[in-house]
Amino acid sequence: MKLPNKARAGNRSRRASGLLRHGLTAHGVLCYVFLYLPILVLVAFSFNASRYSGLWRGFTLQWYEALFSNAALGAALRTSLVVALASTAISTVLGTAVALGLERFAFRFRPLMDVLLYLPIIIPDIAMAVMLLLFFVLTRVPLGVGTIVVSHVAFNVSYVALVVRARLAYFDISLEEAAQDLYADEWQTFRRVTLPLLMPGILGGALLAFTLSLDDFVIAFFVSGPGATTLPLRVYSMIKLGVTPEINALSSLMLLASIGLIALSGALSRR
Amino acid sequence: MAEYAVELRNVSKFFGSVAAVRNVTLGIREGEFFSLLGPSGCGKTTTLRLIAGFELPTAGEVYIGGELQGDTPPYRRPVNTVFQNYALFPHMTVYENVAFGLRMRRLPENEIRRQVHEALEMVRLSGLERRRPRELSGGQQQRVALARALVNRPRVLLLDEPLGALDQKLRRAMQLELKNLQQQVGITFIYVTHDQEEAMTMSDRIAVMDQGAILQVGTPAEIYECPASRFVADFIGETNLLEGKVVEVWDHHALVLVDGARMVCGAVPEGVRVGQRVTVAIRPERISLHAQPPGPLAIPGIVRDVVYTGADIRYMVRMADRVTVLVRSPNTGNGSTPHFLRNETVYLSWRPESARLLVA
Numbered sequence: 001m002k003l004p005n006k007a008r009a010g011n012r013s014r015r016a017s018g019l020l021r022h023g024l025t026a027h028g029v030l031c032y033v034f035l036y037l038p039i040l041v042l043v044a045f046s047f048n049a050s051r052y053s054g055l056w057r058g059f060t061l062q063w064y065e066a067l068f069s070n071a072a073l074g075a076a077l078r079t080s081l082v083v084a085l086a087s088t089a090i091s092t093v094l095g096t097a098v099a100l101g102l103e104r105f106a107f108r109f110r111p112l113m114d115v116l117l118y119l120p121i122i123i124p125d126i127a128m129a130v131m132l133l134l135f136f137v138l139t140r141v142p143l144g145v146g147t148i149v150v151s152h153v154a155f156n157v158s159y160v161a162l163v164v165r166a167r168l169a170y171f172d173i174s175l176e177e178a179a180q181d182l183y184a185d186e187w188q189t190f191r192r193v194t195l196p197l198l199m200p201g202i203l204g205g206a207l208l209a210f211t212l213s214l215d216d217f218v219i220a221f222f223v224s225g226p227g228a229t230t231l232p233l234r235v236y237s238m239i240k241l242g243v244t245p246e247i248n249a250l251s252s253l254m255l256l257a258s259i260g261l262i263a264l265s266g267a268l269s270r271r
Numbered sequence: 272m273a274e275y276a277v278e279l280r281n282v283s284k285f286f287g288s289v290a291a292v293r294n295v296t297l298g299i300r301e302g303e304f305f306s307l308l309g310p311s312g313c314g315k316t317t318t319l320r321l322i323a324g325f326e327l328p329t330a331g332e333v334y335i336g337g338e339l340q341g342d343t344p345p346y347r348r349p350v351n352t353v354f355q356n357y358a359l360f361p362h363m364t365v366y367e368n369v370a371f372g373l374r375m376r377r378l379p380e381n382e383i384r385r386q387v388h389e390a391l392e393m394v395r396l397s398g399l400e401r402r403r404p405r406e407l408s409g410g411q412q413q414r415v416a417l418a419r420a421l422v423n424r425p426r427v428l429l430l431d432e433p434l435g436a437l438d439q440k441l442r443r444a445m446q447l448e449l450k451n452l453q454q455q456v457g458i459t460f461i462y463v464t465h466d467q468e469e470a471m472t473m474s475d476r477i478a479v480m481d482q483g484a485i486l487q488v489g490t491p492a493e494i495y496e497c498p499a500s501r502f503v504a505d506f507i508g509e510t511n512l513l514e515g516k517v518v519e520v521w522d523h524h525a526l527v528l529v530d531g532a533r534m535v536c537g538a539v540p541e542g543v544r545v546g547q548r549v550t551v552a553i554r555p556e557r558i559s560l561h562a563q564p565p566g567p568l569a570i571p572g573i574v575r576d577v578v579y580t581g582a583d584i585r586y587m588v589r590m591a592d593r594v595t596v597l598v599r600s601p602n603t604g605n606g607s608t609p610h611f612l613r614n615e616t617v618y619l620s621w622r623p624e625s626a627r628l629l630v631a
């Protein structure tokens with residue numbers, strides 16, 4: 001049967017769009033495979049009984065056991081947690097204050113402050129690391145846990161401020177007015193209305209800061225003294241001797257912790 | 272006791288070069304239901320915020336209960352506000368919302384509980400104490416906002432278009448409820464609205480505002496019957512506004528020539544001169560139509576349009592070459608008001624006092 005021209009053209013374009021759709025689907029799937037296959041392989045090999053080869057020799061938990069009995073790793077983990085907790089606490093308070101200041105008050109250099117605040121997010125870690133190291137050397141501050149904390153605060157303030165400001169942008173000012181109308185002074189208004197309503201944003205920012213601090217290698221590499229070794233630094237020195245299944249196990253655990261933190265932070269800031 | 276619950280003296284508020292409120296002088300009496308009425312953007316909310324203390328006047332003084340407010344912050348003023356969008360605290364339950372003001376004033380917990388329950392009962396929300404604001408309907412949210420303010424027994428309650436977000440039917444019901452509530456608690460209400468019908472229904476007195484200024488203050492009847500200006504006459508209810516020229520003045524009456532037709536006005540302000548250009552304002556329900564001229568002053572016209580609205584019949588009558596007037600004739604159903612058809616010739620008449628002469 002001879003189809004009218006138009007119908008045939010329609011058929012052809014339908015077939016073409018079908019092809020395109022399948023092509024796009026395949027492309028999407030490949031992207032995800034590319035992103036996640038290495039991770040899956042890493043997780044799988046952390047349970048592999050063979051120490052040296054890439055061949056599967058059966059399931060084991062021995063690398064996880066070895067990990068937990070490694071004292072040097074334990075110390076590094078403790079250092080990392082101390083740094084992360086301290087820098088998160090400081091940068092959450094500072095970042096929230098900065099966000100409130102920038103969002104609520106009009107002052108002369110506000111646009112400049114805006115740009116300066118987000119600079120640490122934009123500039124490369126390596127540049128930040130070199131600048132911080134230079135600063136500590138010039139001011140003769142001894143390198144150690146303290147300098148890592150200060151450096152992490154330096155970039156975390158920006159991230160916290162960014163997250164809190166996003167929440168502040170949707171804040172209904174009339175809620176604060178309502179509180180003042182109901183006899184709450186400035187401090188009570190802040191404590192009873194502003195702070196509770198900002199809390200999901202603040203907690204989200206804090207979790208982000210915590211994750212970024214745990215995750216940082218480059219900056220810690222520059223500003224840590226000989227005594228202070230964070231977990232990423234320790235892993236790096238282990239890896240110089242070759243990738244062992246312990247490192248696979250450690251990476252898997254860190255991956256799990258990161259996913260947990262990110263999910264928590266997402267859930268909080270959406271609330 | 273002070274003469275006024277709230278008094279504004281020569282109050283102006285500028286935002287940059289925009290005058291939101293211009294030289295307003297106003298006294299609101301103790302226990303009064305007072306409305307600020309005007310079109311959107313005329314400065315009603317700003318006036319309310321000047322009383323509440325959210326804005327400070329650029330010039331002039333605000334007195335509450337006879338006391339000069341100066342830069343007294345909102346939390347030290349004896350007034351409470353029902354906000355336009357209710358501004359309920361989303362992270363608190365209904366109970367916590369209503370208890371907020373009492374908590375801030377550090378009342379004992381059992382006293383707070385008693386008063387919150389009483390307030391919720393008053394607005395018929397008992398049983399919803401544990402709900403969050405977002406779990407309530409618009410009407411219920413509105414009542415929570417009301418209870419949250421009233422529980423504090425303020426000297427003055429400020430309400431900014433509190434029924435604006437409700438549908439027509441609920442609005443009508445709430446208007447009566449609010450009015451009853453106000454009489455029950457005896458608190459001075461200052462009520463902002465752009466709905467003239469709402470203001471007429473609820474208020475003891477109304478201030479009509481336009482472009483930041485107060486044009487007229489009076490009871491609903493005074494404002495409706497004796498509008499002082501074109502704007503007020505036009506804004507409150509329906510009015511025929513006819514441009515004309517004064518040809519004769521005598522004893523509070525005037526003869527005005529409107530596009531060839533002569534009409535007698537019975538409410539003429541002082542100082543109107545012969546030859547002056549004026550506006551004659553006549554309410555459509557004050558005009559009666561006749562098949563035969565009822566007297567020498569009747570004006571002939573042709574019915575251009577008839578609209579049946581149920582309660583009354585609306586006629587568009589062309590009076591002279593260019594002037595068409597709206598006439599509202601009650602649908603009595605007993606033949607006391609004759610009905611007319613399109614293109615019929617009719618005669619219009621009204622009592623001279625019903626035709627108001629306006630110079631502003």
Ligand SMILES: Nc1ncnc2c1ncn2[C@@H]1O[C@H](COP(=O)(O)OP(=O)(O)O)[C@@H](O)[C@H]1O
Nearest residue numbers: 286289290291310311312313314315316317318
């Ligand atoms: N915070 C403000 N900044 C600048 N202009 C404002 C502000 N608040 C109100 N205005 C202006 O003042 C005028 C009166 O506003 P408003 O009091 O809200 O009127 P209404 O409540 O009668 O609609 C408007 O022109 C409005 O744009």
Ligand SMILES: [Mg+2]
Nearest residue numbers: 312315316317
């Ligand atoms: Mg308004």
